[in-house]
Amino acid sequence: MPPRRRPPWLAIGFALVALTAGGLGFGLGRATGPDLLRSAGAPSNAPSASSSPAVFDVDGSMTVNGSCGSGGYSDITLGGQVEIVNQDNEVLAVGTLMTGLGSCKFNFAVSGVPKGERLYGAKIGNANRGVIWKTQQAAEAEGFHLTLG
Numbered sequence: 001m002p003p004r005r006r007p008p009w010l011a012i013g014f015a016l017v018a019l020t021a022g023g024l025g026f027g028l029g030r031a032t033g034p035d036l037l038r039s040a041g042a043p044s045n046a047p048s049a050s051s052s053p054a055v056f057d058v059d060g061s062m063t064v065n066g067s068c069g070s071g072g073y074s075d076i077t078l079g080g081q082v083e084i085v086n087q088d089n090e091v092l093a094v095g096t097l098m099t100g101l102g103s104c105k106f107n108f109a110v111s112g113v114p115k116g117e118r119l120y121g122a123k124i125g126n127a128n129r130g131v132i133w134k135t136q137q138a139a140e141a142e143g144f145h146l147t148l149g
Helices: 008-031 034-039 136-142
Strands: 055-064 081-086 091-096 105-114 120-124 132-134 144-148
Touching (some): 055 081, 081 105, 120 144, 132 136, 136 144
Parallel strands (some): 055 144
Antiparallel strands (some): 081 120, 091 105
């Protein structure tokens, strides 16, 4: 006796059940994930596209005891670049030297420095000047006040 053929509606029924279960599983996964937490106002560990990262501003000064803008200090001039870097020397934010008191004292303000790094450094002038390091708390509270010469 040849094997009996199953009716085609049985295969269609199994396919519908599988698709429905898969759709429900996907929907439930989405409803219990970060999107549900975000829509309910609960904090989520994943940053959302609409939220901006936490940042702070760094203020400071650079004083040159000597002839600034010439000789060994020709890289320290009005409009010179100020870089705030992290512990891996990655540039986080950039500002410029602005006029201050006297001809050889410059002030600067760097905005938009991201929070959460282990260390913050200030780089001013050429690569031979090095980096002055501070913690986030000290960089926010004190800023960077540097002197050459």
